[in-house]
Amino acid sequence: MVLVVMASAGCSTAPSKKSGQPPDQPYYERSRMMIDDVDAPLEISDPWEGMNRSIYRFNSYADRYVLNPAVSAYQFVFPGFVRKGVSNFFTNLDNIQTVVNEIFQLHPVSALQTTGRFLVNTTVGVAGLWDPATPIGLPQHYEDFGQTLGRWGVGDGPYLVLPLFGPSFLRDAGGKVVDSEIFSLIDPLQLDDVNEGYTYLYYTLLVLNTRSTTSFQYYQTGSPFEYELVRLLWATKRKLDVEKY
Amino acid sequence: MIRLAAVLLLAVSAFASAAEGYDYPYTDPYLATVMGTPDSVMAKVPETIPLKIRKLPRYEGRKIPDALWYGAQLDYSYATQKGPAPLIFVIAGTGAAHDSDKNQFLMRAFYAAGFHVVGITSPTYPTFVIASSTSMVPGEQRDDARDIYIVMQKIWAEIGPKMQVTSFNLTGYSLGATNAAFVSLLDEEKKAFNFKKVLLLNPSVSIYNSISKLDRFLENIPGGVDNFNRMFNKIVVQVGNAYKKSTTVSFSPDLVFEAFKDNPPRDEELAALIGISFRLSSSALVFTSDVMTNYGFIKPANLILTRNTKMDDYTQVSLRVGFTDYFHEYAWPFYQKTTTAKTRAEFAQMQGLASIQDYLISARKIGVVDNRDDIILVPGEIEFLTNTFDTRAKIYPAGGHLGNLKQRETTAYIVDYFKQ
Numbered sequence: 001m002v003l004v005v006m007a008s009a010g011c012s013t014a015p016s017k018k019s020g021q022p023p024d025q026p027y028y029e030r031s032r033m034m035i036d037d038v039d040a041p042l043e044i045s046d047p048w049e050g051m052n053r054s055i056y057r058f059n060s061y062a063d064r065y066v067l068n069p070a071v072s073a074y075q076f077v078f079p080g081f082v083r084k085g086v087s088n089f090f091t092n093l094d095n096i097q098t099v100v101n102e103i104f105q106l107h108p109v110s111a112l113q114t115t116g117r118f119l120v121n122t123t124v125g126v127a128g129l130w131d132p133a134t135p136i137g138l139p140q141h142y143e144d145f146g147q148t149l150g151r152w153g154v155g156d157g158p159y160l161v162l163p164l165f166g167p168s169f170l171r172d173a174g175g176k177v178v179d180s181e182i183f184s185l186i187d188p189l190q191l192d193d194v195n196e197g198y199t200y201l202y203y204t205l206l207v208l209n210t211r212s213t214t215s216f217q218y219y220q221t222g223s224p225f226e227y228e229l230v231r232l233l234w235a236t237k238r239k240l241d242v243e244k245y
Numbered sequence: 246m247i248r249l250a251a252v253l254l255l256a257v258s259a260f261a262s263a264a265e266g267y268d269y270p271y272t273d274p275y276l277a278t279v280m281g282t283p284d285s286v287m288a289k290v291p292e293t294i295p296l297k298i299r300k301l302p303r304y305e306g307r308k309i310p311d312a313l314w315y316g317a318q319l320d321y322s323y324a325t326q327k328g329p330a331p332l333i334f335v336i337a338g339t340g341a342a343h344d345s346d347k348n349q350f351l352m353r354a355f356y357a358a359g360f361h362v363v364g365i366t367s368p369t370y371p372t373f374v375i376a377s378s379t380s381m382v383p384g385e386q387r388d389d390a391r392d393i394y395i396v397m398q399k400i401w402a403e404i405g406p407k408m409q410v411t412s413f414n415l416t417g418y419s420l421g422a423t424n425a426a427f428v429s430l431l432d433e434e435k436k437a438f439n440f441k442k443v444l445l446l447n448p449s450v451s452i453y454n455s456i457s458k459l460d461r462f463l464e465n466i467p468g469g470v471d472n473f474n475r476m477f478n479k480i481v482v483q484v485g486n487a488y489k490k491s492t493t494v495s496f497s498p499d500l501v502f503e504a505f506k507d508n509p510p511r512d513e514e515l516a517a518l519i520g521i522s523f524r525l526s527s528s529a530l531v532f533t534s535d536v537m538t539n540y541g542f543i544k545p546a547n548l549i550l551t552r553n554t555k556m557d558d559y560t561q562v563s564l565r566v567g568f569t570d571y572f573h574e575y576a577w578p579f580y581q582k583t584t585t586a587k588t589r590a591e592f593a594q595m596q597g598l599a600s601i602q603d604y605l606i607s608a609r610k611i612g613v614v615d616n617r618d619d620i621i622l623v624p625g626e627i628e629f630l631t632n633t634f635d636t637r638a639k640i641y642p643a644g645g646h647l648g649n650l651k652q653r654e655t656t657a658y659i660v661d662y663f664k665q
Contacts, residue, residue: 013555024545027574030558033565043557053553060315219315222342222371223529224536225560236485 013050044235045158052161053227060218062164063211071212085129086209092121092128094142096188097179101143105151110141142241145182146175150242159231166216167234267641269649274618275515277645279502288656290353294362298322298344301399304376310536312550316375320344321400322364324356329409331441332361333663334397336428338419338647339498340526342366346499347418350651351659358660361408363400367421368392369526371533381537382579383530384452384572386596390427397428398437412441414663418647419621420455422448422613423598429611430604444662445613447647450626451597456568458621462520463567465513476517477564483508498522519620528563531571542575598633605633612637612662614655616644 046052075083095118102111117133117140124132134140149171150156157170168176191199223229268286271277300318309317322343333355337348343364352362366373368389374381378392415438417425422445429443449455466472480501487504501522510518535542536550543562544550577589586592594600605611613634617627631638639658641649649655 013553024541024547026545027540027542028562028566028570030562033562049555050553057552220342222340223525224313224371224532225528225556225563228556228560232481233485236481240482240486 013053044231045156046231047158048160052159055161055163056166056218056227059161059164059166063218067164067207067211068217071208074208074212083209083212086205087213088121088125088131089128090206090209091131091140092118092125093188095121096186097145097183098141098143100182101145101148101179102141104145104148105143110143113138114141144172144175145178146172146238147242149175150238156235156238159235167230169235169238172238267643267654269641269643269652271645271648272643273512273515274616274620274643274645274648275512275519276509277616277618277643277648278519278620279505279509279515279648281502281506281648282651286653287651288354288653290350290656291357292353294324294353294356296322296324296344296349296352296362296364299403301377301396301403307376309375310550311552312554313371313375313533313536314552316372316533319366319372319376319396321366321396322348322352323400323404324352324362325404325408326356326359326361329411330359330361331412331414331663332363332408332410333414333416334363334365336365336393336415336417336421336424337367337370338417338421339367339369339523340529341421341499342370342372346503347647347650351416351418354656354660355663358664360414360663361410363397363404365393365396365400365417365421368424369420369530371529374530374533375537380579382534382576384576384596385580385584386423386427386452387431389424390431393424393428394431394435394437401437413438415440415443416446416659416663417448418446418650420449420452422446423450423452426598426601426605426611429608430601433604433608441610442663443608443611444659445611445615446650446659447615447619447621448598448613449621450629451594451599451623453569453572453593453596454623454626455621456572458623459520459523460567460569462516463524466517473521473565476514477521479510480504480518480521498526501525524564524567527568527571528560528566531566531575532559532563534575538579540575540579599629602629602633609637612639614639614641614659614662616641616646616649618643618645620646 078086095114099111099114099118102108102114117138120133120136120138121128121131124130146169154171156172160168160170160173162168162173165176189198189202191202219226221229269277270283270286271280298320299322300320303317320343335348335351335355337343337345341348343366348364352364355362368374368378368383373392373396374383377396378389380388383389415425415429416422425443425445426448429440432438432440463473466476484501484504498519501518505518509515532543534540535544539546541547543559543566550556572593573589577592580592584592584595586595598605611634613630615622615627615630615638617640619627627640631640641655643649644652644655
């Protein structure tokens, strides 16, 4: 799929010149506007920018033609409290991944808090559909293997826009793979053993829930620099995620 | 002597009771602008209304550059009542879209009060420039008003059959309010809507004065001019933190303000913060206009950008170009050939409410709501508003620029204005 997108879109990041002449000097030319030795913001390593931009665009089409209509249908069919239950269920499941990573990061207090949340919500909260852990004061953490790697000194790696998942970095994309392997190993829902129907239901709800709880929409910022600004915001956000604690 | 004392006493007590009745906590106008209205004094409006979003048809004959492929059609939003009701158009402010945070708030308040509502994108929003602007160089008030009017007519042609409308009304905030004044003037001539009432919310009285002020905020960044980068980074960190849970997605000033609500910066930095937040809007609009017109302002004139072109340099440069640079080096040269103004100063004066003062004085249907300490106004402009609009001007003692928009009394006044 990615290769098809790449091939059809063409990935050169260089502009095409109008008439084979060297470009004119614009009125506000970069070299006179910017001092080179001062750290400029927005400089994130993005060696695969052409491909990333194509995937970003592909994601916007996937949103427009598949995911957004699906989410609208989801919101139309299921009332708010049902969708809240689904959201709680998946947030609770994420706690498993969070605990594993908190242990890897050597944060015993957080690990205990998250374990507590998981136990309370799974039992009293009936399989995580309700969230009694929040009112009793257990904080909600979120950790993934990408953050674990970051904590242990692995740099972000180049910026990577994942098909459907959106902005990421090479380290974090790899981290996702590890997290999903761990999830399969632990297999809390015993998806290996049950009827395939349940597996499809699980993944469908996972996708619908994830998309409907994320407010971001592609190309709604109104800025021609959306790609750069999203990249910068995402990089900042991940840096903050890793630094937290 | 006693009469004088009595008059003074009355005046003082009137002022005191007005100040007491108006419940708004921030006396610093910069803080007010960033912090907005605290929940405790916010007007109660419904959380959702049945808002629909539609796209207008493509602008006939317009070539959309490849790099701006996503902006080929302009969006608008609307919500209808069952049965006959008055309709109100709400024009968004600088760099904001039809469904900006403030537009949504206003639409909800009006919808709850029984109006049909239509949200209009600002002509300074990039998609408007690409898809609906005739000149593709926003800022000329009469041209922008013409374009907005055409957009309104197109919207009405699409949704009119679905609703029963008893009257048309118009409002807008910030630059959108200035737009509304010029649109109302145009309506007197074209008569497509015959607006019953028009209310200007915190308008820019002179576009040139407002943009000069906004650009000046960035001249005094604590630590000097190189600290633009440091300040920008600081903002990015804060916004990055808040971005995921933000309700607004567009990079309008509101997005930046929302990110700082829990942790507002020190006084000296507040002005810089406001200045930079408007820079996000100006960078988008200047670059978009440049690409559409191939002027050669930031992008070399003979270069065609593709959808995959690296834009880092353009981003950096655009963030450092202010509205006044745009005015002097781009808009004025562009309009010089076609405007009736003979000098640059005259052209600047035309982009202000003073150039249509006679109309504003005589049009009883137009009112204004503003704050004495509005940061986009220069000394003398509040007096201009009170002189021009007389009893139709409601000036609050504090609120900065739109800081008190969502405050209970302000919202009530705004909605009631249209109900009388």
